[in-house]
Amino acid sequence: MTTQTNVLPPKPASAAGPALRPGVAPLTGAGATIKQITALVVMLVPLAGFALALQRALEGRMSTTDLVLFGVFYFLHMGGITMGFHRYLAHKTFNTSPFFEGLLLICGSMAAQGPIMFWVTTHRRHHTYSDQHGDPHSPNLHGPGLLGRLRGIWYAHMPWMLAKDVSGWNFFAPDILANRKLFFYHRTYGLWIVLGLALPAAIGGAVGGSWDAAFSGFLFGGLARIFLANQAAWCVGSVCHMIGGKPFKTDDNSANNWTVAILTFGEGLQNNHHAFPGSYRHGVKWWEPDLSGWLLAGFGKIGVVWNLRSPDEKAVAKMRAR
Template sequence: MSTTVGPALEPAIVKLDPASRRIKWVTAFTLMTLPAIGFAAALYLLWTGQVTAVDWTLFGVMYAVHMAGITIGFHRYLAHKSFKTSRFFEGALMIAGSMGGQGPIMFWVTTHRRHHRFSDHEGDPHSPNLHGPGVLGKLRGLWHAHMPWMLSDETSRWTVFAPDVLRDRRLMFYHRTYLYWLALGLLIPTVVGLVVGGSLMAGFTAFVFGGLARIFVANQAAWCVGSISHMWGGRPFDNGDRSANNWPVAVFTFGEGLQNNHHAFPGSYKHAVRAWEPDLSGWVLTTLGKVRVVWDLRQPDKATIAARRRRSHARTPQA
């Protein structure tokens, strides 16, 4: 690594040296394009009638594991420390999140914490609102926030954004072995398809649906959180940014699309502040709390939420 990025952001963000930038670019580009190829293959298999009930089941199960690993494990547990759990369940969450192909633990946590620190201001790694005025500026920002931000030559300092994770040898083990868990997420559906279907073709279609296409669809949904949910939706809380509650995104991402709520109360294990808001991960955590799989679940009380809402309504609405 070399020079810092602007004195105002020092020492939080640094420019990568050429060799590190190439590694990051190739890795990110590969993990964006290979699942897209798999998704195209899935469409072809659908068109030619070669998809089975096993393939659909594997897609659904692996999607749920993938999304739970990211939303409950990487996000609410690791990035925000919104609950505690056992070493065993922690490991299951870290493995499930790694199967999602969104990058290893330290990349994910440092990027997300940096996003909260600079949300929709200079330094935010994936804001859609910093790319000029007008329709073209919004389109450029939306595209940048969805995928190309991952090809940036910047990186977030581990010692600034995640010193707690860096000190944890157990968590760093999952960081270092990220590629093994990613491969496991592709191997599991393939093996199930081979065993249940009894043929190489059955293994291949299971690999496509439960592996590559699942990663593509789940990550497209997840990346909508940083793009669409920072541009369109409801804003009951004034957070000083453009975070918004977008219900369609929330449904597909198990509650992550409730970005305005989340930015108002980032340490809460729930993203929903009203019972009817779609937050599947929050509901799952509530259930797991009742059976003591997780504990010390953090959330604001009703009085705190109401007070924050009143203060927001008293301010001038954002343009």
């Protein structure tokens, strides 16, 4: 990790609140406003699309094509985030070809969870300060008792994106910042979001033969998919740091939640992940639900990915002994 160069110095502790942690800088003025507007768009526009899709479904206007488009693009969305943004970029748990790298990062960008530099710096910051002051989305820092837990799990699910701070690029992700090939996908982030909305619309229209079918494809394969997939993904930072099993002793409150793990292709196995953050698989046991880990293992056997990193049995046993 390098010394930060592109973030402001941390604020000193004051009556207004605790000091910002290293690598975290305050946002003021236009920067804070832009961040908050962007976050609201990401939260509210897919919600509106989901509401319209639900209305069509209740009225009996949902087609088989709509369901297929939702399923296919949910798979691409979640696979791009879990294998591409998370296990490949943020943790470097495997290597792959430029073609498969591009496919993963384009699919991850279509998820509308933020461009690469935002996603990776936020996630690495989460691991650096997990469930401590400085964690961007911990549910465990909002007071004692039931009210504090409810306030925390809500904040960690979505409102954290409105916070007036930023994770330093040079501090948390100098490796990606220096890689022009990877930074290309950061700069073209908006293009891939548009593609993730236009493709299901085009396919729906081509299959259904009408503008209404295209609009339905746009809703189910686009906005509704983004809404539901991201709700599941955001449960990883909220629910999975409060509710679930904890087979390993870690320095945070990460937990394995199988419901979230199934919906997020293994990401809900947060206790396993925080015990072994450099592992390509989140399932320590073969039967733990980790679709992305299973897919990467399969891709490894046919040479699509290589240098898959994971703990051996001795490392797992040592961690359990803690």
